Amino acid sequence: METKSTVYSLILLLCTLSFQASAQSESYKKNWKSLSKENAYNREPDWLKDAKFGIYLHWGVYSVPAYSYEWYSRHMFMESRKEYQYHKEHYGDPREFGYDKLVPLFRAEHFNAKEWVDLFQRAGAKFGGQVAEHHDGVAMWDSKITPWNVALMGPKRDVLGEYSRELKKHGMKVMTTFHHARLLQRYKNTERPDRPEFWDLYDSHFPYSEEMPTSSNNPMLRLLYGNVTPEEFYEPIWLGELKEVIDNYSPDIIYFDSWLNLIPEEYLYKFTQYFLEDAKKKNKEVAIFRKQEDLPLNVSMEILEKSRKQEIESRLWTTEETISTDSWCFTEDMELRKSEDLINVLIDVVSKNGVLMLNVSPRSDGIIPQEQQSILLNIGDWLKINGEAIYGTRPWYVFGEGPTSQPVGDFENHKEFMKLKYTADDVRYTTKGKTVYAITLGVPEAGKTMTFKSFKKKIKALKIENVSVIGSNQLVPWELTKEGLQVKVPIVQGNNAVVFKIECN
Known part of the structure; x- marks a missing residue:
């Protein structure tokens, strides 16, 4: 009843x-x-400009299923897809054991x-x-x-x-x-392939097939499958x-x-x-x-x-990255990104007037795996020390400098963005008040003289009072020359980005 x-x-x-x-x-x-x-x-709330x-x-x-990626629900109904075979082997024929089950x-x-939010707050x-x-x-x-x-x-x-x-x-x-x-369901009354491939029926998530539950007229199933x-x-x-x-x-x-x-x-x-x-x-x-x-x-x-801007944008913008190299949801074989690479992505985004959204992937039981937690905590440890160069900052007159060139475009080039590796010679700038932050996307060699070339256009405008490395108590010798701001790199611990704090009057 x-x-x-x-x-x-x-x-x-x-x-x-x-x-x-x-x-x-x-x-x-x-x-x-x-x-x-x-x-x-x-459209650009101040809290979001500051949050980063x-x-x-x-x-x-x-x-x-913890298999393939988050479009499993679509692909399990396509006989040519690996998800269909996986579903059939582990749950049964999708005709009988649909996504609804x-x-x-x-x-x-x-x-x-509470555990989730505690973790995310600790991650910064x-x-x-x-x-x-x-x-x-x-x-x-x-x-x-x-x-x-x-x-x-x-x-x-x-x-x-x-x-x-x-x-x-x-x-x-x-x-x-x-x-x-x-x-x-936008293909119910249109001509459609008997066995749809990935791009077929693309404007609807569930492929309409009279053999599958996706075409059911059952009132419950109609709502789930968009029929x-x-x-x-x-x-x-x-x-x-x-x-x-x-x-x-x-x-x-x-x-x-x-x-x-x-x-x-x-x-x-x-x-x-x-x-x-x-x-x-x-x-x-x-x-x-x-x-x-x-x-x-x-x-x-x-x-x-999974992509970024080339230059500083006048409008605030956002980008999303995920903690894995592929799937946005948890899978048993997911490969994870390195925390130092994600820190560099955050720095690059902020230097160009952007905000980063990072996706994590809990298991179906609600547990965020320890490997993902460790990455988040590494990011949080870096931000705990260097957060003043990120939160509440604004772009400088130039986003940065360095030898590494970035791919052009959006998601269509996301695999190229994924391969991108910065060096200690790649620098990104942010600013807050009278302070400029020069952030190296790697750890420069101790004792080396680095030149922040973007300062050569600001020789007359800036009166530098002090240069230091955030998180270090070592003195940083510096000199403003026609080539730019030259600093002698102190010994720095760790293998993440280094922040030079340039205080001006």
């Missing part, structure tokens, strides 16, 4: 969603410039929000976040819009609620990321879930992972209006991150993926 009641309730819910969408589909005037002006919206560094995570049902296996039995992060909903249609909060949520299924806990409350207790800002624009009409999806689900998270969890940052071009502008505008008006009522500064050109820059901020 309980199952029948649930199905009847879902049928009623879908009918209600469809009615609400059609009733609200009147023409909608979209004036993006006036929207930001009316809400006195500052945040940590978030990919964690959900897709973490259960993985949901109860996501138990998060060791999830402890000023804001924290999580994927609120990935492409897979499972909400990581207590949702009244979709039954496929972690409070009703799997862990039976309001994960986002516990996590966001802990972040706020620690004085950290909250970020929620949304990837659900691709959830809608609903546009009228049932855009306003009631896509927009409705965003409003629900804004109302109940009050995030400081909302991030979108591409594909907003698939959402009609009407709903993009309604979301932005709702978020900005809510922030104005609460007297708080919020930020919207988006990729590509999915929203106007007067109401949003550009975010890159």
Whole structure:
């Protein structure tokens, strides 16, 4: 009887969603410039300019197989993919054991929000976040819009609620990321391949196949696999879930992972209006991150993926990196980045007026593996000593100098960015007040005379009073010459970036 009641309730819910969408589909005037002006919206909050560094995570049902990467939920339905074979061997034929049957296996039995936030704060992060909903249609909060949520299924806990409350207790800002624009089935009534490959049916996460659960008309499965009409999806689900998270969890940052071009502008505008008006009522500064050109820059901020800018940008920008070399979610064979490389990425980003978001990957049980924790703590140890050269700084007149050239572009060149190795001769600059920080992206040889060449254009403008190395009590002999600022390198411990503090009058 309980199952029948649930199905009847879902049928009623879908009918209600469809009615609400059609009733609200009147023409909608979209004036993006006036929207930001009316809400006195500052797209670059001062707190974010000062924060520089945040940590978030990919964690959900897709973490259960711990195989391949976070698009497992899509690829398990494609017979040509390794995920299909893996799923068949470990769980059964996807026709019978669909992604929906993985949901109860996501138990998060060791999830402890306080332990997470304690770790992230020790790592030096000023804001924290999580994927609120990935492409897979499972909400990581207590949702009244979709039954496929972690409070009703799997862990039976309001994960986002516990996590966001802990972040706020620690004085950290909250970020929620949304990837659900691709959830809608857009290929139901179109010609499609019998056995889709990676790029086929790409604008929908779950490949529509009459042999698979992705095409089911069961009311429950329709909601999970996005097998609903546009009228049932855009306003009631896509927009409705965003409003629900804004109302109940009050995030400081909302991030979108591409594909907003698939959402009609009407709903993009309604979301932005709702978020900005809510922030104005609460007297708080919020930020919207988006990729590509999915929203106007007067109401949003550009975010890159596994890549960086070439020069100092006049607008604040962000980029995201993950702690592994490939997957964003936990996998058994994941290869991890080195902490010194991630520290250098942070320094490079900050020198160009950027903010770094670093992704970590808990296991499905909620444990962040010790190897990942060690990397985070190494970053935190460096920031504990050298944080004054990062937090609250602004770019100098030039971002840096050195022999290492950087790839051009965004995610399309992410593998080239991954290979990038800086040297102790690569320097990045930041500034705060009358102090300039020259940061070497490696440890220069003790006793060597280094020349910071960018100072040669500032000989007349700067009156240098003292040069020191942060974390060292050794004297640093220096001289301002026509070639630049010359310093004699003291003995420095460790193998991470070194900060020369140049105090000026």
